[in-house]
Amino acid sequence: MDLDINTVRMARTRADCALRPGEAFLGGGTFLYSEPVPAGVTGLVDLTGLGWEPWSVDGSGLRVSGTCTLEELVAGPGALGAASGTSDVGSGPYRALGIVGECVSALSLSPKVARTATVGGNLALGLPAGSMAGLFAALDALAVVWTLDGGCREVPVSSLVTGAGVVDLAPGEVLREIRVPAATLGQRTVFRRASLTPTGRTAAMVTGRALSSSRLDGDVPPRVRLVLTASVPAPIVLELGPGEHGELDRLIDGIDASAWYEDTHGIPAWRAAMTRRLAHEAFEELGGTA
Known part of the structure; x- marks a missing residue:
């Protein structure tokens, strides 16, 4: 260094x-x-x-500070998600947070780095493999940004990263916190990831959420929100109804060939193929079958 x-x-x-x-x-x-x-x-x-509090949860939802470390994220919200369980029958109050640990693990961090690296830093870097964007976009979270005039503004995490290494933050603005609405915390979530090697950098990642609290919500399969990251420069959000596997293929086919990210961790064609496979798996797990 x-x-x-x-x-x-x-x-x-x-x-x-x-x-x-x-x-x-x-x-x-x-x-x-x-x-x-x-x-x-x-x-x-x-x-x-x-001295920001790393995270808190109340009736309005979950708040995660920009300086919350990845270790604190797993030990706090991640533990709440693990305690809520993932059974298709019933619904834990923080069930959506069950993918927190997987999203952090996707960064292939050492424990030393996890104790220091922050949620805000991961988002502000805007790297395609920065899995905090996929996590919080799936949870429909908002980023609260301190502006230069002493005020603040809110940006959906799904649109905070606009390109590889490009974020919607003006010079001097501070990513204060991430807010996850209470309505999403009890919903089912899913995580899928692919890389060229077992410990390699994430080359394709799909996170998602069933837009209801239970798979059997009045016997109607839920609509599903999927977020594609790592294989593309910025998050792509898809929303699908029950059984719309054909629509999922159509949406993925509609992604311009030049939009698939390329580096030493995967060529575009392979990333696109892996993203398609992971997206269908995630869709199926969240109730994509009519």
Whole structure:
């Protein structure tokens, strides 16, 4: 690591988040420490000094701070999801969070990195394999962003990442928290992932949610929300009715061939084929059969 900077400031209040020339925000910093410092960056502002509560849950839903570490996400919301169970009969109150652990594991992190890397950092990087976008987009979450004028704005997580490494954050804006509405917390979710090797970077990922609390909701199979990530530069959200496997194929066929992501972890044609397979599996698990 060659971290060639001049200053590091610890932010204690929102006023401390006003960037000075040459400064950039620091969350966990695990990605920053693995890459050259971006050109022009001479100082860092550490957001962890703001002392945000990692996560909380109440009648309005789940809130996850931007500085919540991935370890804290698994130990908190992930544990709530695991305790709720995944049975098709009945519904645990936090059942949708059952995919939290899988989404974090998809990052192939060491425990040391998981203790430091943050939810906000993963989202703000906008990397195709950054699985927090797939997790929170499936949960219909909103990102709360602190704006430069002292206010805040909300952005659906599904549209926060707009391209490979491109996010809907203006210079100086801060990703304050992620809000998951209470209505989604008891719904069934699904996770599917593919990579070239068992421990390799995620090359295709599908997360999803049944848009009802139970598979047998008045004997009517639920509509399903699927989110495609890792194989594409930005999340693609699909919503399907019972039995619409043909529609799912049509929607995937409609993705422009040039839109499939390519790097050393998978060629576009393979990523597209794997995404199709995973999407059908996820759809079926969530009640896609009429």
